Structures are given as C-alpha cells and as structure tokens.
Amino acid sequence: MRMVLTTMAMVGSLVGSTWATAAMDVADLVESQGPAVVNISTTTLAKRGSNGMPDDENIPEFFRRFFPGMPGMPGVPGGPMPGTPSHGTGSGFIVGSDGTILTNAHVVNGADEVVVKLIDKRKFTAKVIGTDARTDVAVLKITANNLPSVKLGNPDALRVGEVVAAIGSPFGFENSVTSGIVSAKGRSLPSESYVPYIQTDVAINPGNSGGPLFNMKGEVVGINSQIYSRSGGYQGVSFAIPIDVAMEVVGQLKSGGKVSRGWLGVVIQEVSSDLAESFGLDRARGALIAQVQPDGPAAKAGLQAADVILKFNGKPVENSGDLPRMVGTVKPGSTIPLEIWRKGKAQTVRVVLTELPAEEQVAGKPGKAFVRGGLALSELTVEQRRELKIDYGLLVEDVTGDAMRAGLRSGDVILALNNRKLPTVDTYRKVIATVPAGKVIAILVRRGEGSLYIPLKISAD
Numbered sequence: 001m002r003m004v005l006t007t008m009a010m011v012g013s014l015v016g017s018t019w020a021t022a023a024m025d026v027a028d029l030v031e032s033q034g035p036a037v038v039n040i041s042t043t044t045l046a047k048r049g050s051n052g053m054p055d056d057e058n059i060p061e062f063f064r065r066f067f068p069g070m071p072g073m074p075g076v077p078g079g080p081m082p083g084t085p086s087h088g089t090g091s092g093f094i095v096g097s098d099g100t101i102l103t104n105a106h107v108v109n110g111a112d113e114v115v116v117k118l119i120d121k122r123k124f125t126a127k128v129i130g131t132d133a134r135t136d137v138a139v140l141k142i143t144a145n146n147l148p149s150v151k152l153g154n155p156d157a158l159r160v161g162e163v164v165a166a167i168g169s170p171f172g173f174e175n176s177v178t179s180g181i182v183s184a185k186g187r188s189l190p191s192e193s194y195v196p197y198i199q200t201d202v203a204i205n206p207g208n209s210g211g212p213l214f215n216m217k218g219e220v221v222g223i224n225s226q227i228y229s230r231s232g233g234y235q236g237v238s239f240a241i242p243i244d245v246a247m248e249v250v251g252q253l254k255s256g257g258k259v260s261r262g263w264l265g266v267v268i269q270e271v272s273s274d275l276a277e278s279f280g281l282d283r284a285r286g287a288l289i290a291q292v293q294p295d296g297p298a299a300k301a302g303l304q305a306a307d308v309i310l311k312f313n314g315k316p317v318e319n320s321g322d323l324p325r326m327v328g329t330v331k332p333g334s335t336i337p338l339e340i341w342r343k344g345k346a347q348t349v350r351v352v353l354t355e356l357p358a359e360e361q362v363a364g365k366p367g368k369a370f371v372r373g374g375l376a377l378s379e380l381t382v383e384q385r386r387e388l389k390i391d392y393g394l395l396v397e398d399v400t401g402d403a404m405r406a407g408l409r410s411g412d413v414i415l416a417l418n419n420r421k422l423p424t425v426d427t428y429r430k431v432i433a434t435v436p437a438g439k440v441i442a443i444l445v446r447r448g449e450g451s452l453y454i455p456l457k458i459s460a461d
Helices: 002-036 061-066 243-256 273-279 297-301 322-328 382-388 401-406 425-432
Strands: 037-045 085-094 100-103 113-117 123-125 127-132 137-141 163-168 176-189 192-200 212-215 219-227 238-242 266-270 287-292 308-312 335-342 345-352 375-379 394-399 413-417 440-447 450-457
Touching: 002 037, 002 163, 002 176, 002 212, 100 243, 127 243, 137 243, 163 219, 176 238, 192 219, 192 243, 192 322, 219 243, 238 243, 287 297, 297 345, 308 322, 375 425, 394 401, 401 450, 413 425
Parallel strands: none
Antiparallel strands: 037 085, 037 113, 085 100, 100 137, 113 123, 127 137, 163 176, 163 212, 176 192, 192 238, 212 219, 219 238, 266 287, 287 308, 308 335, 335 345, 375 394, 394 413, 413 440, 440 450
8 A cells, every 4th residue: 555655646746747847848938938029009099980880081071061960970979989099909029129020910900009018018109011911910110129039930840739838918918828739730711711720729818819829949830810719708729820921921011011922813612522533533632623713824724613723833732721822822923833633634734823913803702792781691601500500590791781770790690580580691682672661670680699689770772
C-alpha cells in the first residue's frame, strides 16, 4: 500500500510539473511578447439614423425640402443625431519598430478616429494605411520611438493539437490572455474564399478581433478574426488568419495602397464522390467548373463548364476551396498552366490571369435582388437548417425600404408570413403579392436563439 501511495504521489508530482511547465510557457510568452500587443479604440460619428435612413448630409435636396417630417430626417423622432459618436474596441500588434500595426479590417472600417494604446499606457492616434476586406486585414501606423514588436512564425509548421495562446482585449478588458489548441488548419468559411483559416479552441470574444495568435515559441502565427457562435460569444470555435497571408497583404498595402489578386473567371463547386465517378475520376478531388465568366481569362483560354481543375501552376487542387486562394496569390498578367480533366482525360491548358474585379462584379456573386417588402432573401441550405434545427425558412441577406423601417435585420430567418410557412423565396413572392398596399402583415422571425413577430407595413409599389 505504501508503494502504491508513493507511486501515486510521484505521478501526481509529474502531472503537476507538466501543468506548471505549460503555465510557465504561457507566462514567459506573455512577458516577452505582451508589450507588443495593443488595444485599439475607434470613434465613428453617426452617419445614419436608428432606422437606417441616411443622415442630413446624404439625403437628396428634393426630400429635405419637401418632406422635412419624414422618418429619418434630422430632428424627427427616430431620425439621426448628427455628430453623435459611437465607439468600438479591438486589438492589434506591432510588427515593426517603425510603428506598423496589424489588426482586422472590420475593427477600423468606417472609423473617424483610431487610437492605439500600448501596455505602458501611452496613447497614439493611428493612421489607417490600408484595409483589405477579402482577408479582413488592416495596416495602421503610429509615430513613436522604442516600440516593441512581435516575432513572426510559420503557420505551415503548426500541428493540429499544438498549444497556442491569444492576447487581446475581450469586452474591453485589456491585455487578457487565453490559451488552447489548434483544432484544424486550412478551414474555408462560407463568406471567405481567400483565407485558409487556422481553427482553434482559444477563447475569443468581441474585442479580441485583430489580436495575435501565438505558438509556444513566442511567435505570431495568426490574427484572431472570427468566432463561430449562436449566442454572439465564445462557444469553443475560433478562427485566425495565418500570418503569412496577412503579411502578403501588408506588403501590397504599404507599397501600393491596395491589394491586387489574380482572377480566373469561373464559378466552381466541390467534386463529390458521385460526381467523380460520373466523370471517370479516380477519386473526389479538384474544382468543378459550374460556370465560365464571359470574356474572362478562363473563357479566353478555352475552359468549359464541366471541366475539373486538378492542378494550378503545378500544385494539386484537392478541394474546390483551395483554388480561389491559389489564384488570388498570383500576380495579374501571369501565365499559369492548369491541369484539367475533360471527358475522361487529363490535359493542360495555359491561362493568362487578369486582376480580380470589384467584389460585386465577380462571377458567382450577382447583385442582390430585393423582393416586395424590401427584402433580399435566400433559401436556407441543408447545413443551415441542420444548425438552426428547423425544417424551413428564408435567410434575410439585406434589407431596405419597408423591411428596414420595420426593424428587420440581415441575418434574420423568416419562418412565416401571416402564419403561412415559407419554404421557398417563390412562396414568399406569391404570398406578399396578395397583400394590398398600406396593409400590415405579421412576419415570424427567428433571431438568435429566439423567435418574434414583426409587423411589416407594405407601402405602395
């Protein structure tokens, strides 16, 4: 019995030592790299009213003269309060002794003033050098001396299960430290095509955005950017932008003020095992071309719908999500070989990439179509229905007019209209078409974890 107790004591001592070592690793990391992590505060002057209507400066002269009492006009209840500031917080980190700071684009977008606060309490007004919405990276610059800066690591060297740590300002609590592990690498998110995200279980909350993700060597391997959550708070799934992707963006923003990406001009989809079999492929791989943009690089090179892109510039395309990132890293004007699978045979096609056009012009991203009531709607995917645990519903992608005035928001899920279920957008169109102008209808909306009815008054067409 005494031997057993002694052995257990030894095991307990070893376990305790292991945890102590891990804790010391994080403590050493924070001590050495923490001073280069900054808190970012933004101030934005109100430009829109509470109902989303534009402020006085942006309202056409016709409306300001002849409809001074309409909702949304300055001085009218529910209208904007010009000059009223709103504030936001985020995180960032210094990557150069010259005062270059990295953060997320969404932290500083639209801000009238950006203030950076260091760990030693010094504050500086920062200049936004540039932002890139597609990767959600922003570059700031402050003028200061003796600035600490972080060490940069190699995200490709990260292993799933490796311990990582984050420093940031969740909910405004500056210089907060959290740690966890790498859950996955190369994640593609539905709204992002150009970032192979690092997924972790590090606790990330509002205010952490733009802060660094460290490995246990004390090197920055990513920028904490997004969380997956139904509540708006941390639920165990966080995403970081690999630092090498971010630094490529930094270089372009500092040198030219914008980011140029290659463009192929195709709409692609995943190759399932069934599709692979039907095409005669040995296994499910590559990116299936569903549509070719007219007069785009792919069309000029002779690519066709139903072609499967297997390799891009000699590199295998395992999943369709790999292709946009590969294309985006290539300089416009480059001639690139593609290995494609067409009618049961592999062949090589050379294509001259052009510059990626503005987001609204990219094939596969058509402009939003608003239906009556001021709603841009889409039908829920199977995955979305599964996640929300509902069998039907329409996702609100954007709002305007009647819907905006009623308080509907992007991200709401419409379940029913006057108690009639809405499985498709066409169903919505048919039901809304029967509502006379000036009438109010009841819309059942799923918002977050709850549901509510919102009255929607239909104006004259």
